[in-house]
Amino acid sequence: MTKLPGAYMRAEIDQAIPAFAEGVLQDLSASVKAATLDKLDAFYTIARGSSDAAANLISYELMAELQKPVTTLPPSVFSLGNGLQLGNAGALIFSQSGGSKDLISAAIGFKNAGGKTLAITNTPGSPLAAEADAFVDIKAGLEQAVPATKTVICTIAAGMALLAALKPDYAKACEAAAKAMLASADAKLEQADQIIEAVKSTPHVYVIGRGCGFGAAHEMALKLKETTAIHAEAYSAAEVLHGPLQLATKPLCVLILDTGEEVSNQSLSLAEERFRSVGANVFRLTPETVGAQGLTPAASSAMLLRALYPVILEIALQLGLDPDQPETLSKVTVTI
Amino acid sequence: MTKLPGAYMRAEIDQAIPAFAEGVLQDLSASVKAATLDKLDAFYTIARGSSDAAANLISYELMAELQKPVTTLPPSVFSLGNGLQLGNAGALIFSQSGGSKDLISAAIGFKNAGGKTLAITNTPGSPLAAEADAFVDIKAGLEQAVPATKTVICTIAAGMALLAALKPDYAKACEAAAKAMLASADAKLEQADQIIEAVKSTPHVYVIGRGCGFGAAHEMALKLKETTAIHAEAYSAAEVLHGPLQLATKPLCVLILDTGEEVSNQSLSLAEERFRSVGANVFRLTPETVGAQGLTPAASSAMLLRALYPVILEIALQLGLDPDQPETLSKVTVTI
Structure with a gap:
C-alpha cells in the first residue's frame, strides 16, 4: 500500500x-x-x-x-x-x-x-x-x-x-x-480553519513572539517555509515595529504566539494593534485556545507548536504538497 | 524647494x-x-x-x-x-x-x-x-x-x-x-543594474552570509524590507540548506555576501550551487567588485553594505517610494 x-x-x-x-x-x-x-x-x-x-x-x-x-x-x-x-x-x-x-x-x-x-x-x-x-x-x-x-x-x-x-x-x-x-493533547485550535485559509492566500507571513515565544516563532516560521514553501519569517515583538512593519504595505498574515508571560503582554498587544491598523490579517494564539492552563512559557511554546503543526500539515496538503518529503530537502543536512 | x-x-x-x-x-x-x-x-x-x-x-x-x-x-x-x-x-x-x-x-x-x-x-x-x-x-x-x-x-x-x-x-x-x-568609496557595484532588475521583479529575496557576512546579511535584508517593502530575509550559509531551501520552489532572488574569509568560501559556494540548481536567481558579491582589496571580514562587510545601499535606494525610487520616509515608520521606535 x-x-x-x-x-x-x-x-x-x-x-x-x-x-x-x-x-x-x-x-x-x-x-x-x-x-x-x-x-x-x-x-x-x-x-x-x-x-x-x-x-x-x-x-x-x-x-x-x-x-x-x-x-x-x-x-x-x-x-x-x-x-x-x-x-x-x-x-x-x-x-x-x-x-x-x-x-x-x-x-x-x-x-x-x-x-x-x-x-x-x-x-x-x-x-x-x-x-x-x-x-x-x-x-x-x-x-x-x-x-x-x-x-x-x-x-x-x-x-x-x-x-x-x-x-x-x-x-x-x-x-x-x-x-x-x-x-488537551488532541484539542483542535479554534482558529485553525481561518488560519489555513489566510496563510494559503497570503504570500507573506510573520510569526511574532517574545521571550520563549520568540524561539517558538522561529520554529513555526521555519516549519511553514520547509513544509509549505510559504515565506514565513519570525520576529520578536520588540523588533518587528522597526523596519519590518513596512512589509505590511503588502498582503501580510501575522501569527502572534502568546505564551502568556504577563510582562510580554503589552508588547504583543502593541504589535497586534499596529499590524491590524495597517491592514494585516492578524491571529493571536494562546495555549488556552486548546484548553491548556497554567503552563510555563516554555511549556506554552511546546503546546502552541503542537496545536499549529496540524495547521501546517493541512496547508501543505491543500497546496498539493507531500509534507513528509519537501521536494528540495533531505532529512540530514551536512554543514561544511 | x-x-x-x-x-x-x-x-x-x-x-x-x-x-x-x-x-x-x-x-x-x-x-x-x-x-x-x-x-x-x-x-x-x-x-x-x-x-x-x-x-x-x-x-x-x-x-x-x-x-x-x-x-x-x-x-x-x-x-x-x-x-x-x-x-x-x-x-x-x-x-x-x-x-x-x-x-x-x-x-x-x-x-x-x-x-x-x-x-x-x-x-x-x-x-x-x-x-x-x-x-x-x-x-x-x-x-x-x-x-x-x-x-x-x-x-x-x-x-x-x-x-x-x-x-x-x-x-x-x-x-x-x-x-x-x-x-573605492564611490565605485559602483558591477552587478548593480542586474540586481535592481532581479529584486524588483521577484517577490522573495534571501540574503546569505557567514561569519561577519551573516550580520551584514541581516542588515541588508532589514534595509530592503524597510526601504522597498520587499520580503528579504537573512540566512547563514550554514542554515539555509536546511528547510529554508524549499522557498526556492517559488521565484527567489539570492544575494550572497562574500566577505572573503577563506574558511567560509566552501559553504558559500555550496549554497550558491544548490540555489542555482533549483532555479533561483543568484548573485555573489565581494568587496573586490568595487575595487577594495585586503579588508578584514568586518571591513569587507562595511564595504559591501556601502556598495549595496545605493542599490536599495534605486529600487525604492523605481517602485515609486520615498526611501527617506517609509510610510508606516518613524525614526525612533519605542520598545515596551
Whole structure:
C-alpha cells in the first residue's frame, strides 16, 4: 500500500505530547552532575535549524529561572574559526541526529577550551553524545518525516527536565505541564480553519513572539517555509515595529504566539494593534485556545507548536504538497 | 524647494566611508580602560534593529581576534525578566539614539549584576551613554533618513577601533581598511543594474552570509524590507540548506555576501550551487567588485553594505517610494 502524503508527519505530531509528558519528567540529575552544570556561571547553546529554535526558547526559560546568562554561539567559531578561551562556562549542544560534523567539532573545541559540554540528542549512541561530558536522550523515537515535529517538542521537554535538575522547585512546573498538556493533547485550535485559509492566500507571513515565544516563532516560521514553501519569517515583538512593519504595505498574515508571560503582554498587544491598523490579517494564539492552563512559557511554546503543526500539515496538503518529503530537502543536512 | 525623494538617504550613503575612515582610526584605549574591558572573560552585545545587525557582525570579528566569547543577550532579560548574575563579563550596548528605554534598563541591570558596560552610540550626551561605565561616539553626524545607513557603517568602524584598543596588532587592519575603502568609496557595484532588475521583479529575496557576512546579511535584508517593502530575509550559509531551501520552489532572488574569509568560501559556494540548481536567481558579491582589496571580514562587510545601499535606494525610487520616509515608520521606535 502506498503511504498517504503527510502520513508520517501526522503520526509524529500525534505522538508528540505523550512523548513530551514522559521526557519532561525525566530525572536528569546524573547528567547535570557528570557535566558539573550546577557549578557553572554561564551557558552557551550550540545548534542549527529546528534544534536552534528549541534551544533559543529553552535559553529564555533557563535565564528567567536561573538568573544566569544563556546565549548562543555559532558552531563555526570552532569548526572554522580560531576557537575560544572560556571561563567557567558550559555548552548545551542540541542535535537530533547527533551526527553533524560541525556540532561535533564544536563539542571538541569547547572541551579543549576548558568548558563543559552536554549533548541533547535523539540518538544516544551518536558521535556527539560520545564526545560530550554527558548527554540527555530526548526519547522522541524514530522520526521519518523530513520536517521535525515531535523531536522539537521533546527537545523542549528535555530542556525543562534539565532545568528541574538544576532548580528542584521547577519540577512542579514540569509535572503540571505533563498533566495539562496530556489533557488537551488532541484539542483542535479554534482558529485553525481561518488560519489555513489566510496563510494559503497570503504570500507573506510573520510569526511574532517574545521571550520563549520568540524561539517558538522561529520554529513555526521555519516549519511553514520547509513544509509549505510559504515565506514565513519570525520576529520578536520588540523588533518587528522597526523596519519590518513596512512589509505590511503588502498582503501580510501575522501569527502572534502568546505564551502568556504577563510582562510580554503589552508588547504583543502593541504589535497586534499596529499590524491590524495597517491592514494585516492578524491571529493571536494562546495555549488556552486548546484548553491548556497554567503552563510555563516554555511549556506554552511546546503546546502552541503542537496545536499549529496540524495547521501546517493541512496547508501543505491543500497546496498539493507531500509534507513528509519537501521536494528540495533531505532529512540530514551536512554543514561544511 | 521641496526635497527630492531619497535625497537624505543618498547624501548619508555618500558620507558613510569618509566617516568610517575617521571612526576606525579613533583611539579608544581610554574607554577600554574606563570600563576595564581588557580584563574581562566574556562579552555580551545588547542592541536592536540595524544596530543589532552591526553588533552581530562585530561579535564575529571580536571572537576571531580575541578568542573570547561574544554573544548576544535579549534586552528584555533586564527590562522584563528577573535579571542575571554575571561573572567577569562586559556588555557592549549599541544604540544610535542612546535613548531607548529598554537598552537603558539593560545597562542598569547589567551593572547591578556586577558586569561592565560600554555604550556605542551616535549621541554622546544620551541617557545610555550616561548610564554606561564608558561610551564610544560613532561620530556619524546627523542622520535624517529613516533607514539607517551611515550610522551602521560607523558602528562597524567603532567596533573595529574598539578591537584595535583591545589588541594593538589589529590597528594595522584599521589603517588598511580606511585607506582601501576611501580609495573605492564611490565605485559602483558591477552587478548593480542586474540586481535592481532581479529584486524588483521577484517577490522573495534571501540574503546569505557567514561569519561577519551573516550580520551584514541581516542588515541588508532589514534595509530592503524597510526601504522597498520587499520580503528579504537573512540566512547563514550554514542554515539555509536546511528547510529554508524549499522557498526556492517559488521565484527567489539570492544575494550572497562574500566577505572573503577563506574558511567560509566552501559553504558559500555550496549554497550558491544548490540555489542555482533549483532555479533561483543568484548573485555573489565581494568587496573586490568595487575595487577594495585586503579588508578584514568586518571591513569587507562595511564595504559591501556601502556598495549595496545605493542599490536599495534605486529600487525604492523605481517602485515609486520615498526611501527617506517609509510610510508606516518613524525614526525612533519605542520598545515596551
